Amino acid sequence: MTITRNWWKTSTVYQIWPASYKDSNGDGIGDIKGIISTLDYLRDLGVDVIWCSPMYDSPQDDMGYDVRDYEKVYPKYGTNDDMQLLIDECHSRGMKLILDLVINHTSSEHVWFKESRSSKTNPKRDWYIWKPPKYDEEGNRRPPNNWASYFSGSAWEYDERTDEYYLRLFASSQPDLNWENEETRNAIYESAVKFWLDKGVDGFRIDTAGLYSKVQTFPDTPIIFPEEEFQSSKLYSQNGPRIHEFHKEMYSKVTSKYDAMTVGEVGHCSREDALKYVSAKEHEMNMMFLFNKVWVGCDRNDRWKFDGWKLTDFKKAVEIDCDFIAGTDAWSTVFIENHDLPRCVTRFGDKKHRSQAAKLLSILGTTLTGTLFIYQGQEIAMENLPRDWSIDEYKDINTINRYKEFKDKYGNDPDFKEKEEKLMDIINLLARDNSRSPVQWDASPNAGFTTGIPWTRVNENYTTINVESQIRDPNSVLNFYKKSIQIRKSYQDLLIFGDMKILDYENQKTFTYLKLNENALSPKAYIVLNFSNEEVNFEKLINGDFELVLSNVDVINEQKLSPFEARLYIVD
Incomplete structure (x- = not known):
């Protein structure tokens, strides 16, 4: 089958996590002007597209994945004018810019949700998913079903004002939007999608792209983990009955009107569903992220349940992620790090052979079929957080909630310390915090990330692992990544396609x-x-x-x- 060679297929994409990337004003938080200051470095690396993680106005309960206003930039990152300058500066260098599209949920501080929760008769009540409580035999109020939040506990949050629960598959401050409501969908398309495409962005990474459609009877989900009160809702909330209809509509109404790149975070699904999402003839998304290789060793219903992995497991996962498009008009992605994952050199490498392992992973990534994604700091082989850091150093809501749930459950056990050590081993290996420590630019205080106090602690190894030292070293991981990317493009018939x-x-x-x-x-x-x-x-x-x-x-x-x-x- 002849494959159309769109620009987004041959591109190398570099993901930026704004808070931890580069601080331009000394307030300890990365910002848009900091990003702009490094564009020449990224172009020299071989980057064609920058993916900027959420930069929208937000209370930051989940680092910007709780959007308060789709049409406004988070003030600590900058202004809308700064974003326009970033768009223009990327384009002037022949690079493109895509944004994170967070439309399964908003912040509870979004004006839409404020209206929705104000009363049962508010016109926007049905813009979110509300259900009355259930009551057990003793008359105790219970959530509408047994669905678990991805961030621990119930997926339902009780709201006293109207005596109902709202669905929130993630944090309590992230209510799920009701995609069954056409008026809601049209508002999303206008405010979150078209607004930024009209300003010149070149597309979107679509967050939780398989979650918009829920089974509308909201039944209890089967019990997978008997020791847990709440259970994974994936059977009824992931790749749901109308999900492909919704993606087709967004394509038809908005993204097809632009030369836009769309990559959906789907995670896990069958080959049949994967092809529905990204087959060119389906008109949904250009490509998708599947989690088979990056979650190897983890239970797909609970990433914290980790049982180790063998290389044969990894090979099978790589094969699934890459080969599902073989013989079709679909397209795939190649990635091994992002903002939700640990550092790949720690996860799949060896500390004693850090540089060698990082270069191996560079060759792996640049020789697999699909669009290549690199995460900030991956190109210098940044590592996970040190194992001797306590739980107090971790900032991510997912990690904090998991630890709190664990402590509430086992805190009084005589062997608590032993259990805690095991959990901390898994947290240190898999927690999202590992990829969110500040980028290590040089060996100056705070790794050159900020002249102020960083919002989260800098990994102490910045004096030996940093961009400045690797630029000067022809044998560095950074310069190896540059060479790998160049070779990938030189042999694209084989390596990309x-x-x-x-x-x-x-x-x-x-x-x-x-x-x-x-x-x-x-x-x-x-x-x-x-x-x-x-x-x-x-x-x-x-x-x-x-x-x-x-x-x-x-x-x-x-x-x-x-x-x-x-x-x-x-x-x-």
Whole structure:
């Protein structure tokens, strides 16, 4: 099948988390002017598109994913004029800018919700999802069903004013919008989508793009974790009955009118549903984020339930994320870090071989099919927060709620300290806070992120892991990323658009795969990655003339791979 080569398919996208990126005025919080000051650095890295995480006016209960006003910039980040300057400065450098589109829910401080909760007869009452309480046999008020919030506890929040609950799949201050209401949808399209497209943004990353449609009977969900009071609602709230209808409508009414890039955060779904979301003929979104490889080892119903992973698990997950589009007109994404994930070099690498592992992950990412996404700090191999930091250093509402729920449940147990240590190990490995520490620009105080007091603590390793030192070092992770991105674009037929074939599926130490295009006689890309901290044997699993194009070691041993060694060959 001939694939249309849209600009967003060949682009390298760089995600910016504004609060932690670059502070221009010394108030300890990153801002839009800080972003603008680094655009030349990003262009030099090879970035084509910047994805700016939520910069809308917000109470910041969930770092901007609780939007108070879609049409206004959060004052600590800057002004609407600053945003317009960022749009223009990106465009003047031949780069594009996409924003985070947060439309499953708003902040409880949004004017729409203030009206909705004011009375049962308010015209905007039905803009959100309200239900009366249930009562148990003892007459105790209970939520309408047993759905769990993604941020712990019930997904329902009681509101005394009208004696009803509103649905909030995330924080209590993030009420879910009612997408069943056409008037609500049209208001979303106008205020959240069209407003910014008309100002020149080039598209959106669409937050929680599989959650807008809920099963309208709102039944209790099956019990998966018997020890928990509330259960995952995914059966009735994810990839719901009208979700594709809603995405088609948004495309038809708004995004199709612009040359806009749309990438949806869907997370988990069947191949059939995935193709409905991103097949070109379906007219919904351009591409999507699937979580198979980044959640490897986690229970898909609860990311905090982590049981470790094997390389074969990772290979299968990579294959699912990349290959679901094979033979179709759909498109995919490549990512291994974002604002909701730990640092990839900690999650999938080895501290002793940090630089080598980071370069291996760079080769992995730049040789997989789909649009490449890089998260701020990934290009210098920033690491997770130190294990000896206490829970008090963590800022994310998801982490804080989980710890509080755990302490309420087990705080009086005689073995609480032992259980707490185990939980902190998982928090340190998986918590969203790990990717939200300030970007490490140089070795000056606070890593050059701010001249003030940073809103969240800087990782102490900034004196050795920072942008400035890596720019000067030709063998740095940063310069390796630059080279990897250049090679990806030079061999885009294979690396961006090629099909994948895994050659050593059962091997628990190496990951070897081919990238091929439709012409079987044309050259192939041959990638071998040693995911272990041991030296392993190397043998070529196919015949042909091998040309080494990229490696993360200086001297190649034709019989051995060193720990976390990676190679990219072109084979005729």
